[in-house]
Amino acid sequence: MHFQPENENINFVDAGKKVLRIERECLEQLEKFINQDFTTACNMIYRCLGKVVVMGMGKSGHIGRKIAATFASTGTPAFFVHPGEASHGDLGMISKNDIVIAISNxxxxxxILAxxxxIKRLNIPLISMTGRPESTMACAAQVHLCIQVPFEACPLGLAPTSSTTATLVMGDALAxxxxxARGFTQEDFALSHPGGALGRKLLLHVSDIMHSGDEVPNVSEHASLRDALFEITRKKMGMTVITNTQNEIIGIFTDGDLRRVIDLSIDLQTTPIAQVMTRGGIRVSTQMLAVDALNIMQQKNITSLLVEEQxxxxGVxxxxxxxxAGVV
Incomplete structure (x- = not known):
C-alpha cells in the first residue's frame, strides 16, 4: 500500500541532509565543553574503585545505556540504572566506591533529583551531564559536563535529536x-567481546581449533604411498603427515602431491611415501593465534599447517x- 506524504512537495533527501548539517554544527560547538571540567570528570572516573553508574530518563536513558555499555567494553566497569527503578530498590545496586553520571538535557x-x-548522603561522587549549566542537577554535582546545543534538528524543536547526539558524543569522549589513559589494548577489548569477530581473532589459539590424537592423518616414514592414500581418505583432510618413530615430523603428502605423482606414473603399491613426500612442512606452535596461522595459510596459499611442540x-x-571457528 502506498501512502502519500501530507506535504507532497517534501524532498526527503534534502530533509535528511539538513538534519546531518544541523547536528554537525551542534557537535562543532560541543568542542568548547571539552575543558577542565572534562579533565576533572575523567580523573574522578579513572580513580574510581568501584563502577560507573549511569542514569537517565526517556531518551537520555537510552543514550545512558549506550554510554554505560561503551564504558564497560573499553576498560571502565559500568552499568545503567533506571532512575524510576532506583527509587524503588535498585539504588541498592550502588556502592560507596561507585560514581554516578546523571544525564538530563x-x-x-x-x-533523578529525588x-x-x-547519593550525597552516601557520599557517592556525582557527575551531571545537562544542557543547562544553571540547572538543579548541574549545581548539585561535583562536576558538570555541559551538552548544550543551540537547537534541535527536529523542525518543531521538540524531539531530542541534536541534544541526544551531543550527549552520546560526550560519553564517547569520556570512554x-x-x-x-588505561592503556587499553586490542587484547583487552577482545576479552570483553568473546562472541564477536575481533574476540575470536584475538582470543583463539591454534590449540583451540586444531585436530589432535587419532584425528591427525599420520603415517610412518616407512609406509607405502598406498598406505598414505588410505590415511588421507580416512581422515578426510586432503593430506597426511609423515613421522619417524620418535613422532618427529619428516614431511607431508597432500592431494596436490598425489596429482604430481600420478603424472609420473609411479607404482602406488610399492613406492615408499618418503620417496614422494614434501620434506619438512610448514609448522606452527599450539600457542600461535589462530588468526596468525590463517595469515600464514593465505601467504603460502595452503590449506593445512602442521602443529608441533618441541x-x-x-596436531594439524x-x-x-x-x-x-569464525576466524576467517
Missing part, C-alpha cells in the same frame, strides 16, 4: 579518553577449522 529530571539527596607432531590445523 533540562537538568531538572524529577526522578535520588540526589540519597575513549579513559581507554587511552619438535614433536602435536585446517582452513575448514578456521571457517568453523
Amino acid at each position: 533540562s537538568g531538572e529530571s524529577q526522578e 535520588l540526589i539527596p540519597v 575513549v579518553a579513559l581507554l587511552e 619438535g614433536k607432531l602435536t 590445523v585446517h582452513l575448514h577449522d578456521m571457517l568453523r
